[in-house]
Amino acid sequence: MSRRAIIAYASDDGTWKGVINYWSGHTQHLGRALIRRVSGVKGDLGKLVADVIEGCPEGWTAFDKGERSEDPVGFFTGSFDGVVATCNGEANKLVFDTHYLYLFHLPKRRLYVFEVKKGPMRPFGIVTFDEAGKAKPSKLPAVEE
Numbered sequence: 001m002s003r004r005a006i007i008a009y010a011s012d013d014g015t016w017k018g019v020i021n022y023w024s025g026h027t028q029h030l031g032r033a034l035i036r037r038v039s040g041v042k043g044d045l046g047k048l049v050a051d052v053i054e055g056c057p058e059g060w061t062a063f064d065k066g067e068r069s070e071d072p073v074g075f076f077t078g079s080f081d082g083v084v085a086t087c088n089g090e091a092n093k094l095v096f097d098t099h100y101l102y103l104f105h106l107p108k109r110r111l112y113v114f115e116v117k118k119g120p121m122r123p124f125g126i127v128t129f130d131e132a133g134k135a136k137p138s139k140l141p142a143v144e145e
Helices: 027-040 045-054 093-097
Strands: 005-010 015-021 060-062 076-080 085-087 100-105 110-115 125-129
Touching (some): 015 100, 027 045
Antiparallel strands (some): 005 015, 015 076
C-alpha cells in the first residue's frame, strides 16, 4: 500500500516548508533514501534542501527512484519549535492526506520523522548527521507497510 509523505526543512522563523512524495513514504523506503542522499552530498544539508525541496517544487512521485511528480500540488507548510511540529491545513488541504513528515533541521543536523495528524505532532524517529553525512542511528524505526 502506498504511503504519501512530505519532505521538508525547518526555517529559523519556526516554520517548515516541504514537498510531497507520493509513493513508498515508509521509513524503510523514503527514510533510507533520504539518509543515503545526505551521505551522497557528503553531509551538505543545505545542498540537499536546495536540490530535493526548493529545486523540486512539483514534488516527487517516488523520491527513492528519482521520479519527479507530473502533477504538482504546491508546497506544504507548518510550524516547528525544535521538537513539536504542526501542519498548516489552510495553506494546502492535502497535507492531511499524507502519512509522514520528514523534517530536516539544518542547525542541529537532524532528520525528524512525524506521523501526520491534525494538532501537535512529536517525532517517532530522529537521525543526527555528522559533518561528513554519517547518520546516527543508521536507520529510522520501521513502520508497518
